[in-house]
Amino acid sequence: xxxxxxxxxxxxxxxxxxxxxxxxxxxxxxxxxxxxxxxxxxxxxxxxxxxxxxxxxxxxxxxxxxxxxxxxxxxxxxxxxxxxxxxxxxxxxxxxxxxxxxxxxxxxxxxxxxxxxxxxxxxxxxxxxxxxxxxxxxxxxxxxxxxxxxxxxxxxxxxxxxxxxxxxxxxxxxxxxxxxxxxxxxxxxxxxxxxxxxxxxxxxxxxxxxxxxxxxxxxxxxxxxxxxxxxxxxxxxxxxxxxxxxxxxxxxxxxxxxxxxxxxxxxxxxxxxxxxxxxxxxxxxxxxxxxxxxxxxxxxxxxxxxxxxxxxxxxxxxxxxx
Numbered sequence: 001x002x003x004x005x006x007x008x009x010x011x012x013x014x015x016x017x018x019x020x021x022x023x024x025x026x027x028x029x030x031x032x033x034x035x036x037x038x039x040x041x042x043x044x045x046x047x048x049x050x051x052x053x054x055x056x057x058x059x060x061x062x063x064x065x066x067x068x069x070x071x072x073x074x075x076x077x078x079x080x081x082x083x084x085x086x087x088x089x090x091x092x093x094x095x096x097x098x099x100x101x102x103x104x105x106x107x108x109x110x111x112x113x114x115x116x117x118x119x120x121x122x123x124x125x126x127x128x129x130x131x132x133x134x135x136x137x138x139x140x141x142x143x144x145x146x147x148x149x150x151x152x153x154x155x156x157x158x159x160x161x162x163x164x165x166x167x168x169x170x171x172x173x174x175x176x177x178x179x180x181x182x183x184x185x186x187x188x189x190x191x192x193x194x195x196x197x198x199x200x201x202x203x204x205x206x207x208x209x210x211x212x213x214x215x216x217x218x219x220x221x222x223x224x225x226x227x228x229x230x231x232x233x234x235x236x237x238x239x240x241x242x243x244x245x246x247x248x249x250x251x252x253x254x255x256x257x258x259x260x261x262x263x264x265x266x267x268x269x270x271x272x273x274x275x276x277x278x279x280x281x282x283x284x285x286x287x288x289x290x291x292x293x294x295x296x297x298x299x300x301x302x303x304x305x306x307x308x309x310x311x312x313x314x315x316x317x318x319x320x321x322x
Contacts, residue, residue, distance in 0.1 A: 002078070003298070008047045009104060010269045010296040010307060016040040016086045016102035017271035017292055018311065018322040021282035024274060025096035032093045035321065036086035036102055036273075041065040041072070042318045049073035051106065054114045055083035055212045068114070081112035083216050089187040092274055099187040099276035104269055105219035111262030113215050113255070114246045119233040120211035120255075124192035125204055127225035135229040135254055139173050139206070146203060154178055160191045161207045170207060190276055192217035196224035200277045208233065218260040220268045223297030223304065230255040265300040280308075288313045 019039035023032035037057060044051070051073040057063035066072070066084055073080075082104065087093060089100035105112065123135040123142065132149050133142050147154050155178040161167050163183040174181050182202060184191050188209035194202040211232055218228040232251050234240040243251035271294040272279030280293035294307045313319055 002048075005047070005049065005077070005106070006267050006269070006296045006298060006305070009106060009267060010271070010294050012040055012043040012047060013102040013104055013269045013271035014292045014294055014309060014311075015043045015316070015318065015322065017273045017282050017294075018290055018313075018316070020087045020093055020100075020102065021273050021284075022322070024093050024281075027094050029090045029094050033087045033090050037066055039318065039321050040084060040086040040102065040104070042321065044072040045074060046317070047073045048077035049082075049106065050075050050077060050079045051082040052080070052109065053084065054081045054112050055085075055215055057084075057086070058117065079109040080106045081109055082106050083112050083212070083219065085189065085213065085216055087273065088189045088213065088216070089273070091186045096274065097185065098274055099184070099190040100273040100281070101187070101190055101270045101276070101279065102273060103189055103216055103220075105216055105261075105266060107219070107262060107266045108264045111264055111266070112219070113260045115211040115215045115260075116232070116239065116242050116246055118211050118235065118239050119208050120214040120230045121208050121233055122192060122214050122217075122228060122230050123204070123206055124195055124217060124221060124228040125226055126195040126198075129195075129204070130225060130227040133227075133229075135231060139170060140177065142204075143174075143177055143179060150203060152203070155180070157203045158182055158201055159204045159206055160184060160194055160202050161205070162186075162188065162191070162209055164208070167207050188213040189217045189220070189270075190278075192228055193220045193224070193226075194277055196221055196226035197278045215260050218257055219266050220270070220297070222257055222261050222266050222299040223268050223302060225302060227257055228260070230260065261299075265298060267296070267298050269296040270294060
């Protein structure tokens with residue numbers, strides 16, 4: 001893929017962040033998500049790709065735009081798979097909490113897993129632990145391996161996990177071993193990315209979250225040198241059959257990075273909506289200006305760019321929606 005695409009796609013997440021950040025703390029999930037989705041879809045028309053949405057806002061009959069199978073881009077460029085989450089962490093925005101992002105990933109056509117909208121069990125780590133852990137291992141063994149490879153005592157490890165009842169048994173194990181826990185209420189992609197940023201102080205991300213978010217996080221970690229392993233958790237025969245129809249011969253197999261994002265180049269972009277552990281949120285300034293903080297990365301080069309942008313809002317494309 002052309003390297004210029006990296007700077008094109010970050011403009012897409014910037015606009016989505018600008019649109020949805022207007023709704024921070026206002027308690028309206030629908031409007032916050034709609035604003036991000038409309039802005040992202042509008043900006044895609046300027047991107048030089050022949051893109052097909054493989055992870056988006058739902059099936060065609062569930063979403064008016066950014067639905068699975070929708071064609072995006074100006075159709076003047078490479079054929080690519082597109083995975084998006086215009087507002088990752090809706091609850092975080094409407095409550096004014098940390099780590100809400102607008103995210104997207106693109107890869108050569110056929111490389112991104114068409115993950116169905118269901119649960120996925122996940123294990124994510126940074127570069128120091130990539131290739132050294134297994135989701136198939138008991139949690140106790142995983143923690144012991146992490147402790148050894150990081151040269152940290154168990155009591156110095158910090159693990160992030162979604163604060164859900166389904167994780168009570170994992171929390172019990174973590175506490176019994178004296179491991180530090182950082183609970184998050186939402187923001188599955190940011191949570192899985194955190195171990196790849198030393199400044200967050202997070203060593204591992206574990207637990208069950210959304211499968212589409214798992215693929216987006218895997219795309220990010222492929223650029224950061226980290227790793228995400230996953231296993232789909234179809235809740236019934238209907239979900240199992242849906243996995244098979246989407247090309248997964250064994251829906252319950254351990255999914256590797258290769259399974260989720262392939263071996264070719266991946267571009268990942270994210271813009272902060274609310275302040276987070278590695279990206280700041282949108283700041284609305286005087287004089288009809290706003291500031292965004294984004295990152296854009298490529299797996300091929302492992303280049304990570306942090307981009308702070310000052311926007312003069314009246315001159316932005318689609319200014320009426322931000």
